[in-house]
Amino acid sequence: MRVWDAPTRLFHWLLVILVVLSYVSTRLSWMDLHLLSGYAILTLLIFRIAWGFLGSDTARFSHFLRSPLAALRQLGRMHRREPDTQVGHSAAGGWMVVILLALLSVQAGTGLFANDDGATEGPLMKFVSKADSDWLSKIHGINFNILLAAIGLHLAAIAVYAVVKRHSLVKPMITGKKRLPAATPAPRMAHPLKALVILLIAGTAVWVLATRV
Structure with a gap:
């Protein structure tokens, strides 16, 4: 069954590639590349948030966001080997998506106002004081470490699912398909053209923010 749209x-x-690129470009002081990577991440974030309301069933926040109690109950069953009947994100997985999106939004947002006490400045630094920009630059650095920890937790959960529960979370995210019981209702998939329009709008908004504001 098709569970994830393209x-x-x-x-x-x-996003995986861009986060790695952002980290490497910072370590190598390739700040022009770092800025471009940040703009691309911001474009993807705007797209994903919009897609969370307008996209396919399994991409929508209303489909996978459940109560924190449901997520805790699921985590309590992590040690059990059960048949994989999950369509889309699980309760705990849904909250991880929201946390990662929030941390990435903070990262991209603070980067717009950040500076490196050198030649590199975020495009919106001119709207805040140097002291405020320095503070946001500090948050930018601290938040990235928190983001790395969250990514590590996400990867650990994928490994636990693969080893303990024998559920592959990676393959469906590559192929879009998953083997499920025959009676499972198929999720509705949104048209790819809608995604393209949303992405173009997001990209245009970020381009204006980066070059015209």
């Missing part, structure tokens, strides 16, 4: 899968893997 736009959601492309968002996921492009």
Whole structure:
């Protein structure tokens, strides 16, 4: 059964590449590349948030966001080997998505106002004082460490699912398909053209923010 649409899968893997690129470009002091990577991440975040309301069933926040209690109950069953009947994100997985999106939004947002006490400044630094920019730059650095910890937790959960529960979370995010019981209702998939329009709007908004504000 098809459970993940192409736009959601492309968002996921492009984001992985861009986060790695952002980290490497900082370590190597390739700040022009770091800025471009940040703009691309911000574009993807705007797209994903919009897709969370307008996209396919499994991409929508209303489909996978459940109560924190449901997430805790699921975590309590992590040690059990059970049949995989989950369509889309689980309760705990849904909250991890929200946490990662929030941390990435903080990262991209603070980067717009940040500076490195050198030649690199975020495009919106001119709207705040140097002291405020320095404070946001500090948050930018601290938040990235928190983001790395959250990514590590996410990878650990994927490994636990693979080893303990024998559920593959990676393959469906590559192929878009998953083997499920025959009676499972198929999720509705949004048209890819809608995703393209949303992405173009997001990209235009970020381009204006970066070059015209």
